[in-house]
Amino acid sequence: MDAVVKSLSTRETSVDADKREMQRPSREEAEAAVRTLIRWAGDDPEREGLLETPKRVAKAYRELFAGYEEDAGDVLAKVFEDVEGYGDMVLVRDIPFHSHCEHHMVPFHGKAHIAYFPSQGVVGLSKLARLVDVYARRLQTQETMTAQITDAIEDSLKPRGIAVMIEAEHMCMSMRGVMKAGSSTVTTSFTGIFKDEPAEQVRFFTQLRAGKEYR
Template sequence: MDDVVKSLSKRLTPAADKPVDRPTREEAEAAVRTLIRWAGDDPEREGLHETPKRVAKAFKELYSGYKDDPHEVLNKVFKEVEGYDDIVLVRDIPFYSHCEHHMVPFHGMAHIGYYPVKGVVGLSKLARLVEVYARRLQTQETMTAQIATALEQALEPRGVAVMIEAEHMCMSMRGVQKAGAVTLTSQFTGVFKNDPTEQARFLTLVRHGKV
């Protein structure tokens, strides 16, 4: 495993999966009522009376990644692949997440590739891994590194390549208000990090058929 990935593993994994002392649902709903008043509205009026309950329920879905273990997602490795050792790539994995700075959504596509050594995981597991990390308060940079680190730890492949393209509503809806601006982040390990031609191959495969 690359030294960079090892350091990322030490830094990112505890931060992502550290348990917290959660408030009760009643406390969460009370907090929503406070925010509604802070926004300038009356949480007791008809249209907003049930909103705190709905928001608390929505939070359980939007941030369900905190209860999921990325290592369990990748715990099943298929070793009987008839000697296949070329790149495995899943591109255009859609995701929705929330910026940890403003709790405003960002969304886009994730692309993941790796060179197997000991075996492969089910293709749906790569999409599931993206969901685990996306459904948390995140930064795009951290999410990119977390996905790469999880794959390195689980598969010990010859290399991992992760690229994420996303639009951030904190830029589109507020602040500079530049709708349509896309942020791109990438993380390369192993052969992808050490061989520029492998990076180019990954990027070509990701962009194949795209304008």
Template sequence: MDAIVKNFPLPGDLSERPTQQEAEEAVRVLLRWAGEDPSREGLTDTPSRVVKSYKELFSGYDQVAEDVLGRTFEEVAGYDDMVVVKDIPFFSHCEHHMVPIIGKAHVAYLPDGRVLGLSKIARVVDIYGRRLQTQESMTAQIAKAIDDTLRPRGVAVMIEAEHMCMSMRGVQKQGSTTLTTTFTGAFKIDAAEQARFMTMVRSR
């Protein structure tokens, strides 16, 4: 499906962010709300651990995909066929419930004289994954970042993921998987290219 790309806030004035102390106090409030005693031995260091883990889990807000994708290579010996990086694992968090989304991304593009380092594609998946997300937005954001920076003949992105907001709460349907796709350029207008991408993703 094609998704609307949200404009996520990029890093700005870090002084606008709450302090570490304020963030830790917020965790203590949540612990009390859940019925716990933040002062008991097992929880005394939990607020600082949670804040530290959040800094890692949401590190995507401090990174810009265009910076990661900025370096490209033109010495490709005339190669102009599809480049596919599949089964890229990622962990994200649902923006509605702040619980994990666990999945893998498959990304392809058709070069137009330039190619990306393969690790850059995986890093872009991580950048958007390490933000509060919907799967639809994340799929479109990855495609748009590659499309805008590399200007290839087309980009294809597929994400398969399990949402803990469906598995752990609500309908509690463990093992259900959500699949989203975004296509640009030749992938969008040529059904044969879409089919070729899907076949390459599904091949083992």
């Protein structure tokens, strides 16, 4: 049988976003779906302890998947151009995140590391951490998320190079299926200087570890 190749597309148009918004069910429909899943799990949604659960789950979903309401371009819109001639690598490492895999809708969690070489300016450091959440708080694959973060920085900052690395544990591999708790998946994306100059890629990995023995 031919292998099934599913696309890991990174780009979403505003038309896609509008269509998704139109298809969003009502809160009542979402709560009814949770009651169905409770029965599918084998429990009784009418028992005392579960009566408010559909409402809580529907509310929690709006938080866990808040990334659909956010736009990466807005997060990175404010650029500081006056950085006193700084042009070297900016690295924000160990950004923790929680996401949900699009295959099983169970969590994967880990750390993202983002570096870039500024060209026309820099963004506030917190914005890189916010950018991670814009994409983490959606149904995801780790590869797509890595590429989306890279593309968003490219679009907004046009830097001389971008390096994104994500390390994560997928609960769909830990608590079900293959049951390999503790394995981690590493994905990377390099553009510009990081792609063309191996020494800069090495420096990225060195900086990721630098100073950790003192913490």
